[in-house]
Amino acid sequence: MAQPIPFPAPGSPEGVTLPQNVEAEAALLGAMMIDNRIAEDVLQRLRPEHFFEPLHGRIYEQIAFLVGENRLASPVTLRPLFAADPAMKELGGPAYLAQLTGNPASLIGARAFAEQVYDLAMLRALVTVGRDMVDEALDTSKEINPAAQIEIAEMKLYEVAEKGANDGGAKSFTRAAALAVKQAERAMNSGGSVSGITTGMADLNAMTGGMNRSDLIILAGRPGMGKTSLATNIAFNAARRWIDDREAGIPEDKSIGAPVAFFSLEMSADQLAMRILSEQSEIVSEKLRTGDISPSNFQKFARAAADLEQLPLFIDDTPALTIAALRTRARRLKRQHKIGMVVVDYLQLLQGSSRSQGDGRVQEISEISRGLKTLAKELHVPVIALSQLSRAVEQREDKRPQLSDLRESGSIEQDADIVLFVYRDEYYHDFKAPKAPDANSSADDLEKYQTWQDEQLRVAGKATVIVAKQRHGATGSVDLRFDRQFTKFSDLMPGH
Structure with missing residues (x-):
């Protein structure tokens, strides 16, 4: 057989033979x-x-x-x-x-x-x-x-x-079935509702099965609804559950918690940490910022910080990240800290490649949403991306968000496995407050104010998470308790 022609690789260093056969x-x-x-x-x-x-x-x-x-x-x-x-x-x-x-x-x-x-x-x-x-x-x-x-x-x-990597391509049904059985086993061991990563809220877990691996979850809401608060609550609950499961001797692959990477493009790392510590110590964050706290409350705050010292929650507050840089950093955190969930606050603050930027914002958002979905599949983790809603919500009588309210909604809605909207009646009801009655108020004014107060009592401290899209299950809504003082979401008490 004739010898193949020799091939020096273009740009190869002088005298260096590249690996070849x-x-x-x-x-x-x-x-x-x-x-x-x-x-x-x-x-x-x-x-x-x-x-x-x-x-x-x-x-x-x-x-x-x-x-x-x-x-x-x-x-x-x-x-x-x-x-x-x-x-x-x-x-x-x-x-x-x-x-x-x-x-x-x-x-x-x-x-x-x-x-x-x-x-x-x-x-x-x-x-x-x-x-x-x-x-x-x-x-x-x-x-x-x-x-x-x-x-x-x-x-x-x-x-x-x-x-x-040689684990791509088609999986045999045997292998795919084994993965499905493992997922069902995790849900059973968690009490019957969580197959992915826990949100820390039983009713939300029951509706979604937790945050499932490889899923892109869009969490959207108008300003003031508390979407960042809900995201930090979920991130904290997942990271805390990871620690609790490890201390209980539960194997990592059976835990419904996870180390979390939180990419905060809007808030700084210390602001985010302050918010989480405020939630956990139940001290108003504004008082923490101004120093208006008693020595006993400061000790409570310091104890909360010490308790959370080992919390596997990693915050990257680099502004104006490109989707490529975010994916690189997420891969690094996966390699170094075995992260099992990624949170991005928020999607519209990410940048696409220079090529997509020249094609307009809609194309750039399409590249970003596809990149986040690809990241979820690559790392086999849920990616929660916060998103803004258009002002169209404010023009309607019914302020509850719809899928069409997502900014540049086409690609975001298409790429998402789950779309969640945070909605609080209380926020809008505050703006409808009639004038407080006085000695000169008519009976009609008194009745209007009483009706408003009754409604205020009904909606106070409550939030609704609307599951507008879900590939794995039904759509619907989940009512949660929202403590405005500490920006903390939790399960509603029965009967409330």
């Missing part, structure tokens, strides 16, 4: 042409660019094309496709194709050859990433930004790792 490539191509059934197996993983020898990559591409068209791929059928190929001419012309099939023994090791070709391609990709890292680090002619370079390098490394 052109003989294995040649043997694999020969086996594929002898028995096209081998190609059907190999095509699921290998691509033309995985071949070190460019000519081999082109031959592989044509074999893939013919097999995909349900046609025979052999030296005879491939010959016309390479009659004018310069690299093939250097090896004596299309006769080289017949030479590749000259060793029938290659059929025995074909799959091993395919694995080796793939693994060597991954190693070359690592070399390329490493070389780019060195070049970038040595280039001081442009603005020096080590943090950005590290993020880019991490992204590239993750892309190599992602390509190298």
Whole structure:
């Protein structure tokens, strides 16, 4: 068999030989042409660019094309496709194709050859990433930004790792069924309502089954409804449950809690921490900020902070993050801290790629929502993304949100597995307050004020979470208690 032409990789360092085995490539191509059934197996993983020898990559591409068209791929059928190929001419012309099939023994090791070709391609990709890292680090002619370079390098490394993962593709029904049984077992062990990550609220868990892995959950509401408060409550409850389950000796894979990554694009990390500590210590956050608290209350606050010292809740308050940077940081947190839930506050503050920004805001939001859904599937965690609602809500008599109220709603609604709306009648009812009665008030005025007060008592301290979309179950609504002082959501007491 003629030797394949040598191929120095473009841009490879002088004197450095990149990982390669052109003989294995040649043997694999020969086996594929002898028995096209081998190609059907190999095509699921290998691509033309995985071949070190460019000519081999082109031959592989044509074999893939013919097999995909349900046609025979052999030296005879491939010959016309390479009659004018310069690299093939250097090896004596299309006769080289017949030479590749000259060793029938290659059929025995074909799959091993395919694995080796793939693994060597991954190693070359690592070399390329490493070389780019060195070049970038040595280039001081442009603005020096080590943090950005590290993020880019991490992204590239993750892309190599992602390509190298072999757990994708179709799952057998046996494997898929095993995953379903595991999910049902987690729900049963949790008391019968949580198959994903707990929200910490029994009624909301009962409606949604918790926050399910690989789901994109959109949590939306108008300003003042408490969507950030609900998100922090869920994040805290999931992280706290993780600690409680671990202390109770429950295995990690059976816990309904999870370490949480909270990307706060609006509030700073200390503001978010202050809010959580206010909720848990039940001290009004405004008093904490101004220092208007007694020594006993400060001790209570400090104890709450000490109790939560080990809370697996990681806050990233970097402003103006791009969706690509957020995904890189989430992957890092998954690797370092095994996060099981991601919260993004809020979606409209994320930025798309520079390419999508040029296509308008709707396209940019589409890229962001798709990126968040992809992240949920990649990391196998629920991603809760907060979203604004359009002002159309305020123009209606009925202020309850609808799916059409989502800003740039098309892509967000399409990509979401669950859409939750936070709604509080109390917020709007406050604006309807009639003038307080006095000695000159008429009986009609007194009746109006009494009616308003009665309604105020009914709606005070209550919130509704509207499940407007749910792929896994029914839509509906869940009533919750909302403590406005501490911005804390919890289950309603029976009878309230």
